[in-house]
Amino acid sequence: MQNINIGDIYEVYIDNMAHEGQGVGRLDGIAVFVKGALKGEKVLAQIDEKHKNYLNAHVEKILLPSQERIMPKCIYAGKCGGCTLQHLSYKGQLEFKKQVVDDSLSRIGKINTIVYDTIGMDNPLYYRDKAEYPVGIEDGNIKSGFYASKSHNIIAIDSCMIQSDYSIEAMKTVREWANNYKITVYDKKTGKGLLRHVITKIGFATKEVMVIVVVNGKNIPHKKELVSRLKRNIENVKSVVLNVNKNYGNQVMGNENIVIYGHEYITDFIGDKKFEISPLSFFQVNPVQTKVLYEKALEYADLKGDETVFDVYCGIGTISIFFAEHARKVYGIEVIPDAVEDARRNAAINGVDNTEFIAGKAEDVMKDLCNKGLKPDVVVFDPPRKGLDKDVVEASIKMNPEKIIYVSCNPTTLARDLRIFEDNGYKIKKVQPVDMFPYTYHVETVVLMSRKEDK
Numbered sequence: 508m509q510n511i512n513i514g515d516i517y518e519v520y521i522d523n524m525a526h527e528g529q530g531v532g533r534l535d536g537i538a539v540f541v542k543g544a545l546k547g548e549k550v551l552a553q554i555d556e557k558h559k560n561y562l563n564a565h566v567e568k569i570l571l572p573s574q575e576r577i578m579p580k581c582i583y584a585g586k587c588g589g590c591t592l593q594h595l596s597y598k599g600q601l602e603f604k605k606q607v608v609d610d611s612l613s614r615i616g617k618i619n620t621i622v623y624d625t626i627g628m629d630n631p632l633y634y635r636d637k638a639e640y641p642v643g644i645e646d647g648n649i650k651s652g653f654y655a656s657k658s659h660n661i662i663a664i665d666s667c668m669i670q671s672d673y674s675i676e677a678m679k680t681v682r683e684w685a686n687n688y689k690i691t692v693y694d695k696k697t698g699k700g701l702l703r704h705v706i707t708k709i710g711f712a713t714k715e716v717m718v719i720v721v722v723n724g725k726n727i728p729h730k731k732e733l734v735s736r737l738k739r740n741i742e743n744v745k746s747v748v749l750n751v752n753k754n755y756g757n758q759v760m761g762n763e764n765i766v767i768y769g770h771e772y773i774t775d776f777i778g779d780k781k782f783e784i785s786p787l788s789f790f791q792v793n794p795v796q797t798k799v800l801y802e803k804a805l806e807y808a809d810l811k812g813d814e815t816v817f818d819v820y821c822g823i824g825t826i827s828i829f830f831a832e833h834a835r836k837v838y839g840i841e842v843i844p845d846a847v848e849d850a851r852r853n854a855a856i857n858g859v860d861n862t863e864f865i866a867g868k869a870e871d872v873m874k875d876l877c878n879k880g881l882k883p884d885v886v887v888f889d890p891p892r893k894g895l896d897k898d899v900v901e902a903s904i905k906m907n908p909e910k911i912i913y914v915s916c917n918p919t920t921l922a923r924d925l926r927i928f929e930d931n932g933y934k935i936k937k938v939q940p941v942d943m944f945p946y947t948y949h950v951e952t953v954v955l956m957s958r959k960e961d962k
């Protein structure tokens with residue numbers, strides 16, 4: 508290690524892949540993470556960073572390519588921080604995601620179980636229903652696109668292989684308008700300037716489009732012109748919203764929304780269930796695979812019709828509403844009040860009358876429901892990346908449901924949480940990765956756990 512210096516080039520055999528998609532090999536017995544390398548490859552890697560126990564490097568030359576290596580289809584591959592697996596075949600991506608889940612469960616969770624093959628998409632392109640484009644300025648020109656990997660440098664883009672055409676067109680329209688009317692761009696250092704982000708939400712089934720312009724203020728000049736350009740360029744613009752974000756720091760959206768055209772929300776379907784989506788509410792970003800994910804969760808719940816179900820971290824109530832017709836009662840718990848309002852409205856729209864949505868932190872609400880003596884038969888978790896709060900785990904174990912279904916977007920926190928359930932009377936029965944994010948390293952997993960005394 509002492510003789511290895513930044514800038515040095517070494518031949519490395521890649522025998523594994525890290526969870527963010529780098530190839531992993533060894534130099535002097537030290538792990539080296541090689542950006543752009545794939546499992547089974549021999550590469551020349553240039554050292555970028557030296558850490559106490561590992562090295563970071565990038566591929567200089569591929570000496571022996573993997574059979575799963577492909578030419579990236581996207582012209583921004585390698586620059587844009589979005590799709591980091593552009594050089595890996597789709598089959599290879601699905602295998603990689605299964606391996607990431609498997610490694611996390613065994614290494615972090617010390618869990619010995621079978622992980623099923625990742626369920627992929629028939630058409631893994633143009634699948635996203637939401638995009639967030641940061642806006643910046645370069646040589647006096649306004650640019651928008653995506654951040655480069657692990658930085659806030661904006662890579663300006665004009666196309667994207669995972670976003671819908673409506674979304675790209677909306678982003679370009681706002682950019683052109685901003686350049687034409689010399690709209691000021693927010694500068695993090697000074698806190699001055701208006702335009703921060705452009706966000707789009709698309710109803711895949713309905714084709715409805717919402718454009719959210721995030722501004723450091725409560726108003727923006729030339730709004731009429733913005734709306735008329737958006738209406739002219741994109742069919743089915745249903746909503747144009749100014750989101751007020753005067754916060755310093757990296758938070759993308761503020762809490763206040765001002766509708767400057769159309770409705771406060773757009774609608775979309777998952778299966779035959781209709782959902783209204785507002786600017787701040789969380790909605791899964793891949794509607795095609797969301798249906799696959801929820802159907803798997805429903806299959807694992809194996810409801811007979813008389814169960815009480817808790818949908819913890821319920822967002823706008825999608826899982827609750829999906830499960831409701833198969834259960835006696837579903838309680839949804841969610842921290843964002845707007846999302847809870849959406850959930851109630853969504854239940855009504857779908858004629859569902861056996862759901863109850865509770866606004867609050869899952870850790871507080873679960874404790875409260877436990878103290879009140881509620882006994883769910885099935886608990887579904889779908890937490891953010893940081894996983895379950897320990898109070899949520901504790902309350903759930905006390906409530907002693909027959910089944911727990913854990914939907915996770917982060918194998919690391921999933922493994923940590925599963926270990927606690929295994930130590931407290933639950934057995935992990937099924938682990939199913941689902942590919943919600945093709946061409947990125949992210950993976951979603953559905954896990955079925957049952958009480959140990961239950962067969």
Ligand SMILES: C[S@@+](CC[C@H](N)C(=O)[O-])C[C@H]1O[C@@H](n2cnc3c(N)ncnc32)[C@H](O)[C@@H]1O
Pocket residue numbers: 789790791820821822823824825826840841842843846867868869870889890891
């Ligand atoms: C991964 S999303 C899942 C949403 C929903 N189940 C779905 O499939 O669309 C996680 C949700 O947890 C909510 N959330 C985050 N922290 C929370 C907390 N401490 N208590 C309750 N909800 C929380 C977020 O607002 C978000 O809606």
